[in-house]
Amino acid sequence: MTSVKTLEVDILIVGAGPVGLYGAYYCGERSLSCAVVDSLSEVGGQVTAMYPEKQIYDVAGFPAITGRELVRGLAAQASQRDPSYLLDQEAQQLEKLDDGRFRVTTTRTEVVAGAVIVTGGIGTFTPRTLPAGEEFLGRGLAYFVPSSQEYVGRDVLIVGGGDSAIDWALMLEPLASKVTLVHRREQFRAHGASVEKVRQLDVDMITNAQVTELQGDRVLERAVVSVKGEDEPRVVEVDKVVAALGFTANLGPLREWGLELADNRHLVVDTAMRTSLPGVFAAGDITEYDGKVRLISVGFGEVATAVNNAAVYLDPTAHVFPGHTSNEPHDVPVPA
Numbered sequence: 001m002t003s004v005k006t007l008e009v010d011i012l013i014v015g016a017g018p019v020g021l022y023g024a025y026y027c028g029e030r031s032l033s034c035a036v037v038d039s040l041s042e043v044g045g046q047v048t049a050m051y052p053e054k055q056i057y058d059v060a061g062f063p064a065i066t067g068r069e070l071v072r073g074l075a076a077q078a079s080q081r082d083p084s085y086l087l088d089q090e091a092q093q094l095e096k097l098d099d100g101r102f103r104v105t106t107t108r109t110e111v112v113a114g115a116v117i118v119t120g121g122i123g124t125f126t127p128r129t130l131p132a133g134e135e136f137l138g139r140g141l142a143y144f145v146p147s148s149q150e151y152v153g154r155d156v157l158i159v160g161g162g163d164s165a166i167d168w169a170l171m172l173e174p175l176a177s178k179v180t181l182v183h184r185r186e187q188f189r190a191h192g193a194s195v196e197k198v199r200q201l202d203v204d205m206i207t208n209a210q211v212t213e214l215q216g217d218r219v220l221e222r223a224v225v226s227v228k229g230e231d232e233p234r235v236v237e238v239d240k241v242v243a244a245l246g247f248t249a250n251l252g253p254l255r256e257w258g259l260e261l262a263d264n265r266h267l268v269v270d271t272a273m274r275t276s277l278p279g280v281f282a283a284g285d286i287t288e289y290d291g292k293v294r295l296i297s298v299g300f301g302e303v304a305t306a307v308n309n310a311a312v313y314l315d316p317t318a319h320v321f322p323g324h325t326s327n328e329p330h331d332v333p334v335p336a
């Protein structure tokens with residue numbers, strides 16, 4: 001029988017994405033002990049899992065920064081405050097204790113915390129599968145691009161018409177031997193300017209089409225593409241397929257926490273980032289309020305607001321405003 005570890009902290013953060021990591025740092029600014037739980041095995045959330053090498057342009061202070069670099073910097077910033085990480089663990093049950101604290105049970109740990117901040121992004125997410133050739137998953141077929149190096153000099157087929165498909169086409173075109181993009185419609189869902197950049201590159205864009213079969217011996221060798229209006233399918237010689245067909249999100253056990261939901265997938269919060277359950281706060285893409293904008297930069301401000309208001313929840317004599325950090329001594333680590 002596996003023993004369950006017990007951990008006591010001031011604040012438990014649910015979600016180790018960029019917003020959760022910044023929240024861990026800010027807990028330290030308020031001298032609050034913190035634990036961060038995430039169902040993924042690495043910090044960084046969707047950024048690490050889905051687009052670590054994608055350039056991000058809307059983070060303040062950085063004209064451009066890759067997802068991996070951003071997560072590395074946030075982790076280094078948080079490490080100054082020594083948070084506890086509970087990775088590869090899902091936050092499951094939430095219970096209010098007699099002393100006013102919360103007990104959150106994960107798959108391996110019981111965490112007792114004075115307050116909880118949910119920064120779970122879109123919750124747990126799984127990619128939408130490519131029906132044709134699922135047996136090639138891991139043998140040429142992939143749903144994410146954690147590293148571009150394995151695509152260098154390869155013939156790559158990208159399936160999809162959203163931002164991820166277009167971004168990966170832009171990223172891989174300079175590295176791959178050939179990039180082909182297949183989308184089932186004429187119009188793309190991705191940002192228009194990005195689509196135009198792809199059109200100007202040496203990318204074969206096949207629209208009104210779908211991949212009907214993947215072929216190969218032990219590894220992927222070719223894809224069969226059916227194009228609307230054409231009697232015969234096209235055969236595209238490829239050794240790598242990236243299926244960027246979107247993903248399904250699920251709040252999972254958070255649905256059972258008794259929190260007010262919007263659209264059955266977002267947590268309703270007020271201007272202090274308080275949810276409907278006192279002591280539970282939320283920040284980032286998982287939140288909903290009038291005028292909500294789902295950007296990483298917005299999430300950073302929201303989680304700082306959540307932490308500072310959680311500090312007052314824990315100690316009503318404390319002030320919401322934490323003071324200016326520029327007035328404090330800091331031993332700032334340099335990201336490796």
